Amino acid sequence: MKALVFLGGGRITSAIVAGLKLARYKAPIIVHDRHPEKLRELQRTSNVDVEPDLSRAVKQAHILLIAVRPDSVDPLLEQIGEVKNPTLGVSLAAGIPLAKLRGRLGTQVRWARAMPSPVSRVGRGLTALTFDRGIPWPAQREVSTLFAQVGQVIEIPEKQFDGFTVTYSSSHGYHALATLAKAAVGTGLDRKTALLAAAHALADGIQAWRESGMSLENLLQEAATPGGIAATVMDIMDADGYAKTVERALKAGLRRSQQNAKK
Numbered sequence: 575m576k577a578l579v580f581l582g583g584g585r586i587t588s589a590i591v592a593g594l595k596l597a598r599y600k601a602p603i604i605v606h607d608r609h610p611e612k613l614r615e616l617q618r619t620s621n622v623d624v625e626p627d628l629s630r631a632v633k634q635a636h637i638l639l640i641a642v643r644p645d646s647v648d649p650l651l652e653q654i655g656e657v658k659n660p661t662l663g664v665s666l667a668a669g670i671p672l673a674k675l676r677g678r679l680g681t682q683v684r685w686a687r688a689m690p691s692p693v694s695r696v697g698r699g700l701t702a703l704t705f706d707r708g709i710p711w712p713a714q715r716e717v718s719t720l721f722a723q724v725g726q727v728i729e730i731p732e733k734q735f736d737g738f739t740v741t742y743s744s745s746h747g748y749h750a751l752a753t754l755a756k757a758a759v760g761t762g763l764d765r766k767t768a769l770l771a772a773a774h775a776l777a778d779g780i781q782a783w784r785e786s787g788m789s790l791e792n793l794l795q796e797a798a799t800p801g802g803i804a805a806t807v808m809d810i811m812d813a814d815g816y817a818k819t820v821e822r823a824l825k826a827g828l829r830r831s832q833q834n835a836k837k
């Protein structure tokens with residue numbers, strides 16, 4: 575059986591591999607990285623096979639996941655050269671378009687892009703996929719099925735990839751949690767209670783939106799009595815430019831992503 579091969583054994587690989595193991599994924603998983611200590615750690619935590627030799631790793635791949643940082647993609651592909659076996663290349667690199675991948679590694683490699691989430695670690699990921707033209711349907715299904723092991727999968731047009739990337743990051747949730755809890759400590763709550771209260775506000779509230787089928791507007795109305803405390807808090811957030819800040823932040827993220835495409 576040909577393997578799922580990760581090139582790059584860093585953060586996202588570690589999360590996906592843990593999620594795949596949790597899902598009892600059957601195909602062999604091989605990770606290559608230039609840091610032997612990262613490979614040892616992955617072996618210890620997720621019991622995956624590791625291959626410190628790049629060309630031996632690539633030769634075993636049926637699906638080849640490019641999981642290095644965007645700046646490292648080009649040198650890595652240079653290093654690999656040409657792949658002789660039919661292989662599905664899936665790049666996780668933010669901002670690097672299919673146009674820059676197409677034709678790399680020779681004619682045997684067909685390309686897709688994936689934007690997976692580190693929450694894949696616990697099987698609650700969300701992965702956006704986009705496929706290069708001409709990728710046969712069964713190959714597309716293989717890639718979708720792989721990421722479906724670790725959470726929800728959506729296919730979106732490539733032109734939406736940067737927007738998805740700046741929006742879906744679980745860092746937003748962690749950042750909001752940290753910010754809300756810090757402000758809560760400022761009101762006199764101890765840190766543990768502050769985190770509990772803030773996590774309820776964010777995670778349970780959003781879960782209720784997912785599960786209840788109610789609209790966001792109705793849920794907002796239910797949770798914030800007009801003129802009440804929650805409404806007062808939201809009014810100040812809005813008046814102080816909360817929406818504008820988020821908008822500006824996402825636009826900065828988009829520009830950062832677009833820089834990767836130009837390199």
Ligand SMILES: NC(=O)c1ccc[n+]([C@@H]2O[C@H](COP(=O)([O-])OP(=O)(O)OC[C@H]3O[C@@H](n4cnc5c(N)ncnc54)[C@H](OP(=O)(O)O)[C@@H]3O)[C@@H](O)[C@H]2O)c1
Pocket residue numbers: 581582583584585586587606607608609612640641642643644646649650653666667668689690691692
């Ligand atoms: N982290 C996320 O949540 C996330 C989510 C979606 C997509 N992504 C994408 O996934 C990619 C990886 O992100 P990451 O956060 O996992 O990065 P990371 O933690 O830095 O892991 C990348 C690993 O690949 C190694 N590497 C780079 N070039 C190599 C080469 N030529 N041969 C062997 N190993 C090499 C790196 O070593 P060095 O440190 O020496 O370079 C590093 O150990 C990025 O392109 C990112 O846009 C990440």
